[in-house]
Amino acid sequence: MFSRLGSAFRQNARAYSTSAKAELSSNTKKAISSVVGITGLTLGYIVYQDSQTGKAMTAAEHGLQAPEYEWSHKGMFDSFDHASIRRGFQVYREVCSACHSLDRISWRNLVGVSHTASEAKAMAAEFEYDDEPDDQGNPRKRPGKLTDPIPGPYANEQAARAANGGALPPDLSLIIKARHGGCDYVFSLLTGYPEEPPAGVQLAPGANYNPYFPGGSIAMARVLFDDLVEYEDGTPASTSQEAKDVVTFLNWCSEPEHDERKKMGVKALLIVGSLYLLAVWTKKFKWTPIKHRKIVFNPPKPPKRR
Amino acid sequence: MSFYSTIFQTVFKRNSVYVGTIFGTAFVFQTVFDDAINGWWETRNKGKLWKDVKVKLAAGGDADDGDDDE
Numbered sequence: 001m002f003s004r005l006g007s008a009f010r011q012n013a014r015a016y017s018t019s020a021k022a023e024l025s026s027n028t029k030k031a032i033s034s035v036v037g038i039t040g041l042t043l044g045y046i047v048y049q050d051s052q053t054g055k056a057m058t059a060a061e062h063g064l065q066a067p068e069y070e071w072s073h074k075g076m077f078d079s080f081d082h083a084s085i086r087r088g089f090q091v092y093r094e095v096c097s098a099c100h101s102l103d104r105i106s107w108r109n110l111v112g113v114s115h116t117a118s119e120a121k122a123m124a125a126e127f128e129y130d131d132e133p134d135d136q137g138n139p140r141k142r143p144g145k146l147t148d149p150i151p152g153p154y155a156n157e158q159a160a161r162a163a164n165g166g167a168l169p170p171d172l173s174l175i176i177k178a179r180h181g182g183c184d185y186v187f188s189l190l191t192g193y194p195e196e197p198p199a200g201v202q203l204a205p206g207a208n209y210n211p212y213f214p215g216g217s218i219a220m221a222r223v224l225f226d227d228l229v230e231y232e233d234g235t236p237a238s239t240s241q242e243a244k245d246v247v248t249f250l251n252w253c254s255e256p257e258h259d260e261r262k263k264m265g266v267k268a269l270l271i272v273g274s275l276y277l278l279a280v281w282t283k284k285f286k287w288t289p290i291k292h293r294k295i296v297f298n299p300p301k302p303p304k305r306r
Numbered sequence: 307m308s309f310y311s312t313i314f315q316t317v318f319k320r321n322s323v324y325v326g327t328i329f330g331t332a333f334v335f336q337t338v339f340d341d342a343i344n345g346w347w348e349t350r351n352k353g354k355l356w357k358d359v360k361v362k363l364a365a366g367g368d369a370d371d372g373d374d375d376e
Contacts, residue, residue: 077350077351079355080354082355113356114356259355263344267343270339
């Protein structure tokens, strides 16, 4: 196609150069050459930009794009829904914690966020932690305290892999920050398991199909079902409700400073905005005499001649 | 005495008073500003904050069937 275009162009050019040479005004020539130049530059830019990215992966390998959801904490000035964090912790504790650890969260972090101090203490005391050895050097155990981290399900990575067919369940402390799409992705992943993998999809033994997971083949099976947990506040525990609550909880785990940060953001916007206006006003105030002065040239009078 | 000369006589004339006024104003402003923003924040996010949730939990879990925010 380009060669034909090129030959047509050449013929045209020859036609112009031979017969119509004298009739072309210089403005027409300028217009033609500028159109040719702009077209060439644009095409060159497009080809260059296209050469800068490589698309080695198929769409399925990227994973399905998660839809955007209206999270209760999505807005610029919206805090977390702490009732949802509390329900989400219940979901984590009863479902997710069978395989996933939450290493960076301690029991004390829950106090004042989703639980009272006495509730957190009671939950911590249900677990045993290593204590200092006794006088003979024998290891001892003690019940958990507020300052202890929430214990994971496995002692180490090898144990976790051995129990999950070679796959390592990731730590969930920072999972919302650690995945593209954040809340939307994790919610879609949890609720996006189809009944059957689509025709033609080959899965390794023990693997499950989830279109949102990059590659589609995920070791985790669907875990959330309707009425899997019973919420203490009477919220109907549908699959999507459980997923929404646990994602809100995990988002709090990733961003425990979230509420304070947004509140601080309001203050910063107001203060910095006022200071900006003040700076503009000061500049105008200081520059007014300079901008508005008038310089007049008074030529010296020519000396009188006699 | 005009407004500007009053200001000058009371605040700007002595450096000690001037600096003291700056510190005092900053102290008062911060308190008032923080309280205002906190109040606005808590009104805007009413029902979602832990202090509201805590009250609801203490009142009994079944009281909030209607206004559960999803």
